[in-house]
Amino acid sequence: MYRKGKWIFVLPAFMILAMILYPFGVGVYYSFTNYRLIFPVIRFIGFRNYIDAILSQDFWYSLKITVFFTAMSLAIELMAGIGIAHLLSRKFKGIGIIRLLVFTPMMIPPVISSMIWKTMMAPDGVLNYLLSFLGAPKIQWLSSSDIALFSVALINVWIYLPFTTLILLSGLESLPQEPFEAAKVDGANSMQIFSYITLPLLKPFIILVILFRTIDSMKTFDIIFSTTKGGPIDSTRVLQLAIYEEGLKWNNMGYALSEIMLLWLMIYLFSQVAFKSFFGKGASS
Numbered sequence: 620m621y622r623k624g625k626w627i628f629v630l631p632a633f634m635i636l637a638m639i640l641y642p643f644g645v646g647v648y649y650s651f652t653n654y655r656l657i658f659p660v661i662r663f664i665g666f667r668n669y670i671d672a673i674l675s676q677d678f679w680y681s682l683k684i685t686v687f688f689t690a691m692s693l694a695i696e697l698m699a700g701i702g703i704a705h706l707l708s709r710k711f712k713g714i715g716i717i718r719l720l721v722f723t724p725m726m727i728p729p730v731i732s733s734m735i736w737k738t739m740m741a742p743d744g745v746l747n748y749l750l751s752f753l754g755a756p757k758i759q760w761l762s763s764s765d766i767a768l769f770s771v772a773l774i775n776v777w778i779y780l781p782f783t784t785l786i787l788l789s790g791l792e793s794l795p796q797e798p799f800e801a802a803k804v805d806g807a808n809s810m811q812i813f814s815y816i817t818l819p820l821l822k823p824f825i826i827l828v829i830l831f832r833t834i835d836s837m838k839t840f841d842i843i844f845s846t847t848k849g850g851p852i853d854s855t856r857v858l859q860l861a862i863y864e865e866g867l868k869w870n871n872m873g874y875a876l877s878e879i880m881l882l883w884l885m886i887y888l889f890s891q892v893a894f895k896s897f898f899g900k901g902a903s904s
Contacts, residue, residue, distance in 0.1 A: 650876035668877035681861040689836035700783035733845035764854040790824030
């Protein structure tokens with residue numbers, strides 16, 4: 620009786636797996652068709668959508684913008700996250716309030732945060748008002764093609780920096796204290812301890828941040844759509860926004876789904892290579 624009933628316990632897992640795989644399978648199937656929202660007739664066209672996407676300059680341009688956006692966001696998040704995590708790992712009066720303030724952006728929906736920052740980055744917004752006290756000229760944060768991508772990357776950093784900080788802080792608090800105590804006895808200064816002990820021991824958590832935040836940033840849509848909608852002059856037209864326009868604005872769903880599958884394949888390959896490169900050696904040794 621027990622053996623017959625044990626499948627009940629794994630049934631929810633199979634149901635969740637089916638809920639994940641079924642939409643993915645449908646998307647893969649339609650990516651091989653000429654599926655359009657306004658035409659009921661669907662024909663199988665093989666790899667034509669994939670070939671058109673690979674040969675499209677718009678696809679590679681949007682991918683380049685996405686990579687730049689991801690690289691800028693990740694670089695700033697890592698540097699700021701390590702610094703803030705070091706600050707939060709110390710014990711002093713008021714640390715609880717500081718931690719609450721640092722993690723506050725995680726409680727605000729990204730779309731709401733993006734709209735707030737869009738208002739602050741307006742030509743007559745708060746940021747330019749504060750910069751005027753330093754004698755700096757007004758900056759066209761979101762309306763200049765030279766700085767718009769950097770501006771939305773800053774918004775992305777502000778929203779997700781608490782997540783990065785949380786992982787790095789948990790890593791710092793889990794590190795063994797013996798190497799640090801031995802280094803202090805040997806006369807090592809703070810910079811040497813950070814460079815030769817803290818960073819190497821923190822490496823698994825840094826790689827975890829890189830994996831999660833690279834995948835998230837490559838899929839960014841809401842921040843861009845809420846602030847610039849891809850402008851000005853397509854300077855912030857990330858791949859997710861291009862896919863949205865192709866599928867829902869131009870009704871070319873089959874082609875849009877092929878671009879989604881190409882993006883998924885690139886993210887999957889990056890994750891596999893990064894995981895095996897950084898964790899494979901440690902696991903095998």
